Amino acid sequence: xPLYDYVLFDADNTLFDFDLAERRALQAALEAHGYxxxxxxxxxxxxxxxxxxxxxxxxxxxxxxxxxxxxxxFSRVMGGExxxxxxxxxxxxxxxxxxxxxxxxxxxxxxxxxxxxxxxVTNGVSHAQRGRFYASPLxxxxxxxxxxxxxxxxxxxxxxxxAVLQDLHIPSHARTVVVGDNLLSDIQGGINAGxxxxxxxxxxxxxxxxxxxxxxxxxxxxLRTLLLC
Numbered sequence: 001x002p003l004y005d006y007v008l009f010d011a012d013n014t015l016f017d018f019d020l021a022e023r024r025a026l027q028a029a030l031e032a033h034g035y036x037x038x039x040x041x042x043x044x045x046x047x048x049x050x051x052x053x054x055x056x057x058x059x060x061x062x063x064x065x066x067x068x069x070x071x072x073x074f075s076r077v078m079g080g081e082x083x084x085x086x087x088x089x090x091x092x093x094x095x096x097x098x099x100x101x102x103x104x105x106x107x108x109x110x111x112x113x114x115x116x117x118x119x120x121v122t123n124g125v126s127h128a129q130r131g132r133f134y135a136s137p138l139x140x141x142x143x144x145x146x147x148x149x150x151x152x153x154x155x156x157x158x159x160x161x162x163a164v165l166q167d168l169h170i171p172s173h174a175r176t177v178v179v180g181d182n183l184l185s186d187i188q189g190g191i192n193a194g195x196x197x198x199x200x201x202x203x204x205x206x207x208x209x210x211x212x213x214x215x216x217x218x219x220x221x222x223l224r225t226l227l228l229c
Contacts, residue, residue, distance in 0.1 A: 002112075002115040002116050002227055002228055002229075003177075003226065003227050003228070003229055004116060004175055004176060004177040004196070004227060005116055005117060005175040005176070006116065006117045006119070006168065006170050006175060006176040006177070007112060007116045007117070007118050007119075007176075007177055007179060007227065008119050008120075008121045008161075008164060008176065008177065008178045008179065008190075008195075009118065009119070009120055009121065009179050009180070010120075010121060010122060010178075010179065010180030010181060010182065010185070010186045010200075011120050011121075011122040011124060011129060011132075011133070012122065012124060012181075013102070013181045014102075014179060014180050014181045014186075014200050015101060015102060015105040015109070015120075015138070016098075016099070016100065016101055016102065016105070016132060016136070017098075017100040017101060017102050018098075020098065020100050021095055021097075021098020021099075021100060021132065022095065022098070023042070024094065024097075024098055025091050025092075025094035025095040025097075025098060026042060026045055026091065028090075028091075028094045029087065029090050029091040029094060030045075032090060033080070033082055033087060033090075034080075035078060035080070041074075041078070044074060044077060044078075045070070045074050048069075048070050048073045048074055049070045052065075052066045052069055052070050053066065054184075056123070056154070057123070057154075057155070057156065057182075057184045057185045058184070059157075063125070063148070063149055063154075067085075067088045067125065068084050068085055068088065069084070070084075070088070071084040071087040071088050071091070072084035074087075075087070092125055092127050092128045093127075095125075095128040095131075095132070096127055096128045096130075096131025096132060097131065097132075097135070098132055099131075099132045099133075099135035099136040101136060101137075101138075102220075104219075104220040104221075105220065106136075106137055106138070107220070108220045108223060108224050109138060109141045109142075110141060111224055111228065112141075112224070112227060112228070113141040113142075115228060116227065117143050117168065118141055118142045118143060119142060119143055119144040119145070119146060119164065119168060120133065120138075120142060120144070120145045120146060121146045121155065121160070121161070121164055121178070121180075122145075122146070122147055122148070122155075123147075123148045123154050123155050123185055124147065124148075125147075125149065126147045126149045126150055129145070129147050130145065130147070133145050143168065144164070144167065144168060146160075146163070146164045146167070148160060151163050151164075154185075155185040155186065155189040156184055156185050156186075156188040156189030156192055157189070157192065158189075158192040158193045158194075160189065160193075161178070161189060161190065161192070161193035161195065162193065165193075173193075173194050173195055174196075176195050176196070177190075177195060177196040177197065177198055177214070177227075178190030178193075178195050178196070178197045178198070179197075179198045179200055179223070180197075180198075180199070180200060181199070181200045181201065181202075183199065183207060183210075183211055183213075184211075186199075187199050187211045187212075187213045188211040190213075191211055196214040196215075197213040197214050197215075198213060198214065198215045198216070198217060198223065198226070199213035199215070199216045199217070200217060200218075200223065201216055201217070201218055202218050202219060203218075204218050
């Protein structure tokens with residue numbers, strides 16, 4: 001008997017290799033807009049983007065602001081006069097092509113699918129997330145793809161998970177777990193919703209101040225063993 005009947009997976013850097021997809025999309029977007037793709041420009045974009053996503057997870061900015069400002073700031077720093085919304089659209093079109101999974105992710109999901117109901121829960125942009133998900137081998141194994149922009153509420157808010165639980169007709173929180181790599185959006189989100197959580201932490205990062213997950217794993221073998229114990 002599996003430990004949980006319902007497993008809600010985060011997408012990026014939990015099942016999908018977002019870093020690889022992001023790097024390819026960023027290179028294509030920068031070069032198409034006349035910027036070099038090198039360590040300087042990559043780190044500039046990443047620092048701006050990650051700071052904005054953190055503010056989004058905290059609820060201090062909305063998704064439209066995030067998507068507009070990341071390329072607006074990049075362009076200003078680089079001395080350009082780009083349309084940030086067009087820049088972002090171009091980037092997202094390329095990002096939607098990045099369906100690479102992390103090594104072992106497909107095997108994990110195939111092992112779990114006969115025993116558990118699987119779903120994706122993500123704050124990513126709908127266009128990109130749907131393109132990547134449906135180009136991957138995962139759709140036949142999953143019962144739902146839940147994206148914050150489509151639900152009108154985002155992780156870590158309780159209402160996001162409440163909407164997912166309702167749509168999946170999940171009868172008991174006790175048989176449901178959230179699996180993700182992000183302590184704020186995934187782990188705190190699951191806690192906010194009264195769900196068990198598993199922190200996927202392949203880099204074995206410290207977590208002295210919480211939020212504290214129900215379980216922590218550093219690889220998919222350990223996750224599989226835990227869920228199918």
